[in-house]
Amino acid sequence: MSSSQLRAWRVTDPDAWNAFVEGAPYHAFPQLWEWGEVRAMGGWRPVRLAIGPSRDHPVAGAQLLLRRMPIVGWHLAYVPRGPIGDLNDPEVRVALVAALRALGKAERIATVRADPEAQSETPYGRALLAAPWRAAPKIQPPTTRVVDLTPGEQALKAALKRKHRQYVNKAERSGVTIERFDGSTPPEVVGPALADFNRIYQFTANRAGFVARQAFYYERVWSIFAPSGRVRLSFAVRDRERVAVLFHFTCGERAVESYGGMTDAGADARANYLLKWAAIADFAREGFRVYDMWGLATGGIRQFKEGFGGEEIEYVGARDLPLRAPMDAALRMAIPAYGLAQRVRLKLLGRDIHETRETV
Known part of the structure; x- marks a missing residue:
């Protein structure tokens, strides 16, 4: 043309x-x-x-x-x-x-x-x-890690590093469960969940040394994306307390992990391992083809993401x-x-x- x-x-x-x-x-x-x-x-x-x-x-x-x-x-x-x-x-x-x-x-x-x-x-x-x-x-972020979801849940779990599979299983045995919200969740239900997201995310930002936006920003993000169904919120819960969180956007066949964090209690329970694995498995079951971890930091965070498999991608x-x-x-x-x-x-x-x- x-x-x-x-x-x-x-x-x-x-x-x-x-x-x-x-x-x-x-x-x-x-x-x-x-x-x-x-x-x-x-x-x-x-x-x-x-x-x-x-x-x-x-x-x-x-x-x-x-x-x-x-x-x-x-x-x-x-x-x-x-x-x-x-x-x-x-x-x-x-x-x-x-x-x-x-x-x-x-x-x-x-x-x-x-x-x-x-x-x-x-x-x-x-x-x-x-x-x-x-x-x-x-x-x-000029680099990210993406996971091809098309092999299916069983193959994806087999591709986890051994330590990651152990920590996923440990979190499950210790009673960690997963709680999920999407665009169809009523506002009166998702409101308290977003408050907990902000609590955990601000804690993570203070600990890691980055600047998170104020709570109303994420509430507005949710309200704008929710009607189209292109947003998800997932928590790891232990002893009825939300201890880790992931905030996802979807676009076509891609699911993108944009914000996340955990409390000290979540770290002790390895809740973040189970939470990320549950998100990958959920999106695979729903028919999404790609899971994007949205950026690679250095040190422990990079190693944590590598343990879930996938491929490192670098953009121009x-x-x-x-x-x-x-x-x-x-x-x-x-x-x-x-x-x-x-x-x-x-x-x-x-x-x-x-x-x-x-x-x-």
């Missing part, structure tokens, strides 16, 4: 956009309509751009999050885990870049910052490593597409200053900033 045969348009129908996202190559949950609505809470303005031969046949696209930068006056456009689509095709890539440039003129965008799930050995990944793209500061990382050279240069100077101002604000609020941060 020639790039001249492809036209661009803005998508304003949530269902149409999500149908495209979930069926597109390189798709990821931050490209879902709901994620744009979540980030709108933080001052970003979502724009959904598609290209294709016709409006009923999009072949590539991007949900861009626009933020007007102070002083500079132009916008940075961030594409979380995108663009997506048939981007191994060079003609599609040419058409998409042209569409992004046209959008840049209309919206006064100085720079488009992309961060797709593209590996360097793919045609898409190789293209991102060349002009007109350039390297950008890391935003989302964040890449910038400069659209207006003078404004792009000004923006590159303004962003660090803006980040410093945000860190000072958090310091004044008593919330320390550490090197490790939540990224979604």
